Amino acid sequence: MRRRGQELEDALLEAAYAELTEGGLAAFTLDRVATRAQTSRPVLYRRWPNREELVIAAIRHHDDRNRPPIPDTGSLRGDLIALLKGANRHRMQLITPVLAQLSGYFLETGRTPAELRRELIGERVTSDLTIIRRAIDRGEIDPARITPRVAALPFDLFRHELLMTQAAVPDEVIEEIVDHIALPIMTGTIPPPR
Missing domain, CATH: 1.10.10.60 (Homeodomain-like)
Structure with a gap:
């Protein structure tokens, strides 16, 4: 057939x-x-x-076939932590076999990892933007505080940690990224004491 x-x-x-x-x-x-x-x-x-x-x-x-569902815990904090923990499991499966293979791609094409990322995402609305839009709709954050760089910050820090260590990001690091960096910038709140 x-x-x-x-x-x-x-x-x-x-x-x-x-x-x-x-x-x-x-x-x-x-x-x-x-x-x-x-x-x-x-x-x-x-x-x-x-x-x-x-x-x-x-x-x-x-990536599209193996993408986990976008979490909806009812809070920005819960959604961000669940998203990053899910990405931790999903991205480790993707990064391990592919990342090492792509160094030749960058040399051959002259593209950067950022350019490749843009090509892979295309016009798709990313999970982090979906979560931020939900938080805005719930009144958790003021949309005026959310620039493209602020919206990307939690995932950028997560991705940096993942690429630098080439290991799963510990849960406590994910929580630190969310509680002590992302939420204070996104909401203007003071982080909880450590």
């Missing part, structure tokens, strides 16, 4: 992600992806004009 449409595209992206995580970017070729997906190179080229775009599409596909 011949695969078509979304079924075919899913199979191609899953094969591409498997090739990337198993062999790394140096061994990543459209021939290998086509062989794994049991199709031909022209089928791939009709969707992605080069391997760099296929790499991005494969990572985005994997």
Whole structure:
């Protein structure tokens, strides 16, 4: 039975992600992806004009398929902590096999990690922005306090910790990021004593 449409595209992206995580970017070729997906190179080229775009599409596909639900605990603090703890579990599964493989991608393409992140997110409303919008709707924060940098702050600090240690971020560090840095800036409140 011949695969078509979304079924075919899913199979191609899953094969591409498997090739990337198993062999790394140096061994990543459209021939290998086509062989794994049991199709031909022209089928791939009709969707992605080069391997760099296929790499991005494969990572985005994997991330979208494995994204945890956006937490809704009823409070900004609870949502931020739950989001970062969920990301801790989810991102460690993503970062371990892929991050080491992407150094060649950055050298090859001249792109930066920030540019790759923008490409992976695309037009999607991120989980942190959803949580912030809910908190604004509940009256927990004044929207005038929330600049793009402030909105990104909890995840930026989390991501920095994750990348610098290449290990799961301890719960107490997540709580410190939220309680002592993010919430005071977002709400204007004084952090609880340590």
